Amino acid sequence: MRLIRPALLISIALPLAMHAAPSVAQTMTDGPLTACPSQGELEQTLNSDGTIVPDACTTLEVNSLRSDNGELCLIDFSMDEGVIGTLRDAAFPSQWWVKCDELAARLPMQTN
DSSP: OOOOOHHHHHHHHHHHHTSOOOSSOEEOSSSOEEEOSSHHHHHHHHHTTTSOOOTTOEEEEEEEEEETTEEEEEEEOTTOOSHHHHHHHHHSOSEEEEEHHHHHHTSOOOOO
16 A cells, blocks of 8 residues: 655645644644545546545645644544545554644745
């Protein structure tokens, strides 16, 4: 089973990590995000406006929490309750914490 690559997670979560967070945990998305193990699978989902989601893809949420150590982001993979989600949950933790500013710093800023 292929795990979601950190670069893909960063590219999905970066725009969300740029938002200011309140002092309590908050969901930073309007709903779950789709994450896929390959760019092609994610682009298939995007091109179909979410009507086609390959089986290898999963859903996740990004939350933030302001703490004494700065703004922390929680990437939560536990949204997927299907077979893939069950296998993933058995293979590795379903929630991962990162510093939001470090997450944002991993990607080059876009200039328009």
